[in-house]
Amino acid sequence: MKSMAIVIRDDSYDKILTPLVFAYLASAEGTQVDMLFVNWAVKALTVEGAASLCMDGRHAADEAMVRENVAKAGLPNDIYEILKALKSTGCVSFYACSLAGAIFGVNENNLIPEAEGIVGASWFLNDKAAKADHCQYF
């Protein structure tokens, strides 16, 4: 597998971990990973948004336990720190969906520098997802 495309729409702390971990694993094999953040997940591409991610609903009470165990596993338990670690592999690219950015208040001014930019979903689907060896949607 030379390339993988991942689309993330869920912004809860626990649910965003899985695609980030999968990207980390793929990068360790030298796979190019392109990630599009849509819907609420686009907030993760801002410093404030990444810091505000929490666990929702019936799992909310377990957040402290989950964060502690994430740290024990060796991962940073802060989402922005994970994003920075992924970027440092040189194999992972982050894109913010332009529609999601417009709806949820993410723009060039608050986008984290680790992100490639704000893009149209059509471009991502045609130039990244359709050409990738594997696609995942979260």
Add this chain to the structure above:
Amino acid sequence: MRAFTVTSILDTSGKCCPMPIVETNKAMKGLALGDILEIIATDTGTQKDIPSWCERTGQTLLSTTEENGVLRYHVRKDR
């Protein structure tokens, strides 16, 4: 008696997926062709992950042992 000499040791004890693989990848980048990395792990997921990673990246898994819950892998850098 091993038929090879370990060049470097990576201890991932206590860490879980994805870190043993991520750290193995980083450690291998610092080695020369022919060098042998010993990976120590306690995550049982590595029993599948390490052989798969070796196959995917073109490295050679020389041996796997397990003793009291501690897994040891010896991987030769071939690429």
